[in-house]
Amino acid sequence: xxxxxxxxxxxxxxxxxxxxxxxxxxxxxxxxxxxxxxxxxxxxxxxxxxxxxxxxxxxxxxxxxxxxxxxxxxxxxxxxxxxxxxxxxxxxxxxxxxxxxxxxxxxxxxxxxxxxxxxxxxxxxxxxxxxxxxxxxxxxxxxxxxxxxxxxxxxxxxxxxxxxxxxxxxxxxxxxxxxxxxxxxxxxxxxxxxxxxxxxxxxxxxxxxxxxxxxxxxxxxxxxxxxxxxxxxxxxxxxxxxxxxxxxxxxxxxxxxxxxxxxxxxxxxxxxxxxxxxxxxxxxxxxxxxxxxxxxxxxxxxxxxxxxxxxxxxxxxxxxxxxxxxxxxxxxxxxxxxxxxxxxxxxxxxxxxxxxxxxxxxxxxxxxxxxxxxxxxxxxxxxxxxxxxxxxxxxxxxxxxxxxxxxxxxxxxxxxxxxxxxxxxxxxxxxxxxxxxxxxxxxxxxxxxxxxxxxxxxxxxxxxxxxxxxxxxxxxxxxxxxxxxxxxxxxxxxxxxxxxxxxxxx
Amino acid sequence: xxxxxxxxxxxxxxxxxxxxxxxxxxxxxxxxxxxxxxxxxxxxxxxxxxxxxxxxxxxxxxxxxxxxxxxxxxxxxxxxxxxxxxxxxxxxxxxxxxxxxxxxxxxxxxxxxxxxxxxxxxxxxxxxxxxxxxxxxxxxxxxxxxxxxxxxxxxxxxxxxxxxxxxxxxxxxxxxxxxxxxxxxxxxxxxxxxxxxxxxxxxxxxxxxxxxxxxxxxxxxxxxxxxxxxxxxxxxxxxxxxxxxxxxxxxxxxxxxxxxxxxxxxxxxxxxxxxxxxxxxxxxxxxxxxxxxxxxxxxxxxxxxxxxxxxxxxxxxxxxxxx
Numbered sequence: 001x002x003x004x005x006x007x008x009x010x011x012x013x014x015x016x017x018x019x020x021x022x023x024x025x026x027x028x029x030x031x032x033x034x035x036x037x038x039x040x041x042x043x044x045x046x047x048x049x050x051x052x053x054x055x056x057x058x059x060x061x062x063x064x065x066x067x068x069x070x071x072x073x074x075x076x077x078x079x080x081x082x083x084x085x086x087x088x089x090x091x092x093x094x095x096x097x098x099x100x101x102x103x104x105x106x107x108x109x110x111x112x113x114x115x116x117x118x119x120x121x122x123x124x125x126x127x128x129x130x131x132x133x134x135x136x137x138x139x140x141x142x143x144x145x146x147x148x149x150x151x152x153x154x155x156x157x158x159x160x161x162x163x164x165x166x167x168x169x170x171x172x173x174x175x176x177x178x179x180x181x182x183x184x185x186x187x188x189x190x191x192x193x194x195x196x197x198x199x200x201x202x203x204x205x206x207x208x209x210x211x212x213x214x215x216x217x218x219x220x221x222x223x224x225x226x227x228x229x230x231x232x233x234x235x236x237x238x239x240x241x242x243x244x245x246x247x248x249x250x251x252x253x254x255x256x257x258x259x260x261x262x263x264x265x266x267x268x269x270x271x272x273x274x275x276x277x278x279x280x281x282x283x284x285x286x287x288x289x290x291x292x293x294x295x296x297x298x299x300x301x302x303x304x305x306x307x308x309x310x311x312x313x314x315x316x317x318x319x320x321x322x323x324x325x326x327x328x329x330x331x332x333x334x335x336x337x338x339x340x341x342x343x344x345x346x347x348x349x350x351x352x353x354x355x356x357x358x359x360x361x362x363x364x365x366x367x368x369x370x371x372x373x374x375x376x377x378x379x380x381x382x383x384x385x386x387x388x389x390x391x392x393x394x395x396x397x398x399x400x401x402x403x404x405x406x407x408x409x410x411x412x413x414x415x416x417x418x419x420x421x422x423x424x425x426x427x428x429x430x431x432x433x434x435x436x437x438x439x440x441x442x443x444x445x446x447x448x449x450x451x452x453x454x455x456x457x458x459x460x461x462x463x464x465x466x467x468x469x470x471x472x473x474x475x476x477x478x479x480x481x482x483x484x485x486x487x488x489x490x491x492x493x494x495x496x497x498x499x500x501x502x503x504x505x506x
Numbered sequence: 507x508x509x510x511x512x513x514x515x516x517x518x519x520x521x522x523x524x525x526x527x528x529x530x531x532x533x534x535x536x537x538x539x540x541x542x543x544x545x546x547x548x549x550x551x552x553x554x555x556x557x558x559x560x561x562x563x564x565x566x567x568x569x570x571x572x573x574x575x576x577x578x579x580x581x582x583x584x585x586x587x588x589x590x591x592x593x594x595x596x597x598x599x600x601x602x603x604x605x606x607x608x609x610x611x612x613x614x615x616x617x618x619x620x621x622x623x624x625x626x627x628x629x630x631x632x633x634x635x636x637x638x639x640x641x642x643x644x645x646x647x648x649x650x651x652x653x654x655x656x657x658x659x660x661x662x663x664x665x666x667x668x669x670x671x672x673x674x675x676x677x678x679x680x681x682x683x684x685x686x687x688x689x690x691x692x693x694x695x696x697x698x699x700x701x702x703x704x705x706x707x708x709x710x711x712x713x714x715x716x717x718x719x720x721x722x723x724x725x726x727x728x729x730x731x732x733x734x735x736x737x738x739x740x741x742x743x744x745x746x747x748x749x750x751x752x753x754x755x756x757x758x759x760x761x762x763x764x765x766x767x768x769x770x771x772x773x774x775x776x777x778x779x780x781x782x783x784x785x786x787x788x789x790x791x792x793x794x795x796x797x798x799x800x801x802x803x804x805x806x807x808x809x810x811x812x813x814x815x816x817x818x819x820x821x822x823x824x825x826x827x828x829x
Contacts, residue, residue, distance in 0.1 A: 073614045330714025347705045359713040
């Protein structure tokens with residue numbers, strides 16, 4: 001029982017501009033459930049992708065059952081017995097359960113599929129994972145939990161030494177979760193090794209033997225589950241914060257004037273059954289924190305009118321707004337910088353100036369004619385203010401670096417001169433220098449009396465720049481923390497709260 | 507001007523223009539009759555109608571859509587205009603004016619239907635306009651009782667054959683339309699939106715614009731150009747018929763594509779489209795003068811279309827490399 005089945009030695013991985021993993025050392029024992037935890041962006045997914053052959057590591061070695069292991073393709077990893085069940089399923093929805101399970105090695109008789117054998121084999125493996133369905137049923141008719149069982153059956157139906165489960169419980173009901181755990185325990189007794197990735201810390205105690213914590217691409221430590229409690233895990237995940245990343249951290253924050261600017265009351269969105277309420281003051285930076293799936297992005301998109309609101313009200317300066325489209329929101333003075341700049345923020349194959357003026361074209365046009373001189377002048381001014389590095393205003397945005405692309409989106413919204421600026425992940429995937437410049441810019445906007453909301457997965461960032469943080473969990477506001485009470489543990493506790501008592505999900 | 511800039515221009519409109527010039531030079535060398543005033547005037551007449559339709563088609567394709575119904579809608583427009591213009595109870599002057607209006611209105615109504623259905627139910631325009639292709643043809647046959655309409659007023663027919671300095675009036679009208687369209691695309695907010703939506707509709711929507719309005723408008727514009735093309739057709743051939751216009755959509759799409767407009771939207775220009783229509787016209791005319799059979803000409807034209815699209819894929823990678 002104590003022998004290592006998978007051993008990872010000093011594995012590192014970098015992407016352009018980001019060090020995703022550095023010198024990870026991890027050993028997984030045969031027959032254990034090994035839990036991997038860490039904040040968003042800690043490197044869990046990258047590590048898994050290296051183990052299952054999607055990315056090659058930059059350095060380091062791996063061994064599987066004592067043999068050197070260096071998968072160059074996912075297929076090679078599968079042949080060695082590493083199987084993954086991702087959060088997003090890879091099922092062919094129009095094919096049957098049986099065909100999905102044995103898709104890559106359908107039993108044959110001559111050139112035809114041996115349907116009898118397929119049925120027998122499928123029934124057998126389905127019984128093993130407790131999947132109660134007709135093997136000929138198309139997968140699209142199954143529920144999420146059943147689809148997951150199909151994925152697990154698919155993994156277990158061929159040689160499987162290590163089963164990797166990526167956030168398997170994110171979309172399951174409590175009953176379904178306990179059934180899944182039952183299956184894991186049974187398979188474990190048969191000698192299966194499981195690597196289990198989760199945000200739900202309580203689950204670790206139900207299912208995990210050992211736990212490994214990653215933070216910022218580094219290994220924090222591996223512990224026996226029995227020897228560690230949740231607060232301890234949280235402090236391992238969070239670690240020490242770096243101070244110098246944020247401007248004015250120690251100087252007094254400019255005070256919000258106290259006047260309420262934006263008020264969201266009883267907002268209902270399609271992806272949550274809760275009512276959501278919060279407010280934003282003039283001259284305030286409000287942080288929106290929460291795990292992936294906490295519906296923070298969906299909420300701000302609904303406020304902006306990008307997605308449908310099912311109920312509730314949004315008021316600006318005490319006046320109730322009727323915002324049903326981004327057009328309404330922009331007219332009222334609310335803007336949203338979306339989390340994915342390439343697909344939602346920029347017109348990549350158009351020049352920098354056309355992108356900067358995109359939300360404010362009415363200011364540079366008379367009777368539908370664009371005043372190109374005025375447009376160019378204004379974009380040039382914005383590019384100067386934000387220090388956008390580009391050879392010229394007619395350069396296509398596609399050719400700018402990530403940081404400069406992001407500044408271009410910011411320039412678009414600053415030129416629009418809105419009252420409320422909502423920024424969803426404004427500093428994701430950009431380097432430290434550009435981040436710092438963006439923070440400075442936020443302060444300048446505050447001085448002009450605007451209200452700013454920042455949605456971010458980076459808790460350090462929120463703590464560094466916000467006046468107040470509202471925490472989302474499971475589609476509801478689970479807590480609010482004022483600047484003087486900012487502590488990562490406190491905020492994380494709110495973030496994990498509802499999803500732990502998660503049975504109120506419908 | 508440095509080499510990069512020259513290569514870049516070559517890959518865009520200037521390159522297509524160059525191909526056109528080379529074609530003309532080649533044909534004039536091998537067939538002296540090609541360069542005669544008469545023949546050139548002929549080519550102008552022959553490409554006018556396709557150019558006008560291709561202008562509207564460019565707007566639709568710039569938005570990543572397509573309009574397969576233009577040929578049938580053109581037939582419907584001529585039939586309606588023909589019925590109005592030959593109505594003896596209306597004075598000749600008003601009849602002509604009303605006929606033009608009827609043709610434009612019918613084209614725009616079909617375009618509005620196309621655009622509205624596409625946007626309302628989020629259906630790809632390929633399918634919707636394929637349906638319109640059948641509906642408009644059926645309507646044209648129904649309205650006309652499947653008869654060809656002719657004997658238009660003399661003044662109308664006479665206007666169609668007018669030409670100044672060897673340039674036919676209907677070609678002048680086509681050029682004027684290209685100029686107006688080019689101005690709209692290059693100088694107006696509307697044109698900017700067409701390119702921006704063709705590139706990334708979601709980003710434009712999230713910048714606070716109602717993208718659906720622009721997308722429907724492009725189909726209406728396309729319908730309007732078809733209405734205009736229908737009038738040009740009647741001016742040129744003095745008939746209106748429910749069975750004409752078959753395959754016009756393919757010539758128009760070919761002109762747009764040869765002109766360098768990307769089928770996925772966001773890139774292209776009307777100058778390119780004009781050159782594209784001219785290349786098709788010159789090829790048809792020149793190869794005919796060379797004595798090539800109708801079938802062989804179809805093969806060559808088809809090959810040119812494929813070649814243009816292949817070139818387009820290189821154009822994209824090359825311009826990224828160069829900038």
